[in-house]
Amino acid sequence: MGNYHSVTLDKNRCIGCTDCIKRCPTEAIRVRHSKAEITDDLCIDCGMCIRVCKSQAKRALTDSLDKINKFKYKVAIPAPTLYTQFKKLRDPNIVLTALKKIGFDEVFEVAKAAEVVTAYSQKLLEEGKINRPVISSACPAIVKLIQMRFPSLIDNVMPIISPKEAIARYARQYLIDQGLESKDIGIFFITPCAAKVTNSRQPQTIKTSDVDGVISMKDIYLELIPVINKLQPEDIEILQMSSANGIGWAASGGEGLASKVYNLVAVDGIENVITILERVENNKLDVDFIECLACVNGCLGGPLTVENSFVSTNRMGKIKKYVKQQGKTRDLNIINPKIRLKWDYGLEVTHIRKLDDNMMVALTKMEQIDDLHKTLPRIDCGSCGAPTCKAFAEDVVRGDAIIEDCIFMLREKVRSMAEEMMALSGMLPPSIDQNRRES
């Protein structure tokens, strides 16, 4: 299957501007022939480019709601972020009921599994067998970032499956125990996140995903709004199983808060995460646990959300308060202690494209990049299609770009050619050149 990515480009919409190349945290995007191109090996599916593209040319490939009809028994597993997308809504049961009304037979919350994952993480932290500081594996974009940019920290990553995978496993097992056949059960994750689309379709650390489809929160929002608006109080089913702690995982700091680890750092926003991981690499961060989320405000800021994440953060507080004080939960336990929460495989280092297999040649190329960089204007204008002059210099040395792609270098060249032409045009044949005869 190669390197699958949910984040893709719609070429027809792309106008070839420089917005996404500048914001991609791994410098994975170049503009070539007036269109953006994503380098598969470098993309971590963080979704930043989806957020910044004004032409809506960057998308996450998700499933349409119709896909649920392929299965006899349709199960929705919504991420807790979904609850925060609706104005004035406090009771998760409203959202869960609405999901059933639009076609799902059953709803199980990712938030419920978040609680179980928290408990299991606590146990692993106490055992102390993982390198300290332990880094949460909840955000798949960050896990990929670590594999690529911070490989020395791979052994610090918590080797536990995500709440999404955990709830999918619990759901399937529970329904099988109820007499359903596995092939008839369709489990659909409602996602705020592009990276989780990718890791449902191409999981990294588990053999197979129990998620059969992934539906974007943006798409389902449009389906839910009219249903929620029409719901009468007596229609609301009690479907919620989660507690405020599990729901809180969606926000930055939520996982840490739930885990009750005292000495921790919770960091959100990919640039901030990079700064923190740099410090960990230098052995300069003395904490037990780090919760890192690629999006600002955590999954509440996911690229497939509808609401502004600062507003969602405010709502999250209100929802948690409601749930604690007057929330109603259903009397059903689908958590099965036999289900495995550990990874099947460890993480591997993602090798970036080497400059050259031969170290001598690679070093020479590094020098060439540095030398070329010094001759460039170093204003990172982006016109060449690379995010920075440094990245452009590397592209040239790798043979992926030519020096004249830089408009400043092109202008220099045109000028020196013009000067040469001027000089040439001033020359006369020796037969009539007075000066020459004299000298």
Next chain:
Amino acid sequence: MNLHFDVEGGEFISAGVASSKVKKVLKQLAIQPEIIRKISVAMYEAEINMVIHAHGGVIDAEIMPDYVHVILKDEGPGIENIELAMKAGYSTASRLAREMGFGAGMGLANMKRYADILQIESEPGKGTTVEITVKLYPEQS
């Protein structure tokens, strides 16, 4: 490949630019993560020392096919007793530096631990030169 850096003194907050640049280059060269970590931790500690204990200095890093050699040279107060300074926990860091989280007295001990070869020359009143060598493929030699 040679990299040269001028390091300003007293700039605690932004310190670490040189080691982070060297780290970046080594990652681009696809060197083993553990080896990169050794170099960057040792070099970072030495770089910070020249910022907080001396008033900055110059760093020259030489990246060769089989080793990295870093020379950090300052004209600061020098180290009176190197053996004592090497002891884990020994520190003369200022209150300000301590408030910034430095001054555990672990820097030189860490450098010793991570560098394959560590050489320190220092003359009180004149300055300090630290040389760190890390082999890129230790199993071969």
